[in-house]
Amino acid sequence: MNTDFENDFNTLVAKTAELITGDTSPEMIEKIKVWAFFNHVHKALPALTSHWNQSHPEGKAEMRRIFEEIRALNQAKQVAKPDSE
Structure with missing residues (x-):
């Protein structure tokens, strides 16, 4: 891949x-890369993620932990955000 593209993409992810x-x-x-990829695949190919979850229960548990961590951090960030109104 083009190094400039990689840098630009990494900036987007950050x-x-x-x-x-x-x-x-x-x-x-x-974690955001994993979260975003799995979230996209789950929406686009739900049968694939269902099969993967059944075949990889440890991976499913780790994915759930990542999703819950990101959700908790996002909720905490939203609470801490000053009112814009």
Whole structure:
């Protein structure tokens, strides 16, 4: 891949992590990539994710943990956000 594209894409992912969770650590950026990919596949190919969940119960549990962590961080960020009204 083009290095400029990779840098631009990584900037997009980092900004997404910041907006959703408030955390731009390398670990959170990787979690956002996993979260976004799985979320997309789940919506586009639900039978595939269902099959994967059945075949990989440990992976399913880890995916659920990642989704719950991101949701909790997002909710905390929303509560901490000052009222814009």
